[in-house]
Amino acid sequence: MKSFFKLIFAGFLLTGLLFANGIDQNGSKDGYDIELKSDKTLVVGTNDIYVKLAKDGEYLTNAKVKIKFFMPEMPGMPYMEYEDKAKLVGDKYILNINFTMGGTWQYQLKFKTADDIVHTVRGSVNL
Numbered sequence: 175m176k177s178f179f180k181l182i183f184a185g186f187l188l189t190g191l192l193f194a195n196g197i198d199q200n201g202s203k204d205g206y207d208i209e210l211k212s213d214k215t216l217v218v219g220t221n222d223i224y225v226k227l228a229k230d231g232e233y234l235t236n237a238k239v240k241i242k243f244f245m246p247e248m249p250g251m252p253y254m255e256y257e258d259k260a261k262l263v264g265d266k267y268i269l270n271i272n273f274t275m276g277g278t279w280q281y282q283l284k285f286k287t288a289d290d291i292v293h294t295v296r297g298s299v300n301l
């Protein structure tokens with residue numbers, strides 16, 4: 175558990191406000207502004223989460239976005255993960271995530287920009 179948290183804090187963290195209705199986490203990396211959001215409260219089962227990317231105040235719609243949610247192994251529970259590649263709809267990168275249990279899920283969000291650079295941000299959600 176200790177090394178796991180070290181790993182998380184060594185990486186980039188999106189900071190978030192917790193709203194009654196879903197998540198809204200914001201951060202920036204390499205000059206890009208990142209927003210990770212869900213309109214509904216996250217639940218066990220399928221969830222729509224979306225990402226918006228912006229640079230200099232303009233939405234970025236030519237990136238490739240994917241996310242991996244994972245939960246470390248715990249007593250009586252194996253390591254779990256779920257990955258999805260985003261589908262762009264308008265200026266939102268839509269992700270469909272199936273959480274198999276409640277608790278804290280860490281995520282690693284990667285987006286590849288037109289210059290072929292992959293940017294990674296990390297964070298976590300609770301459900």
Ligand SMILES: [Cu+2]
Nearest residue numbers: 245251275277
């Ligand atoms: Cu678990």
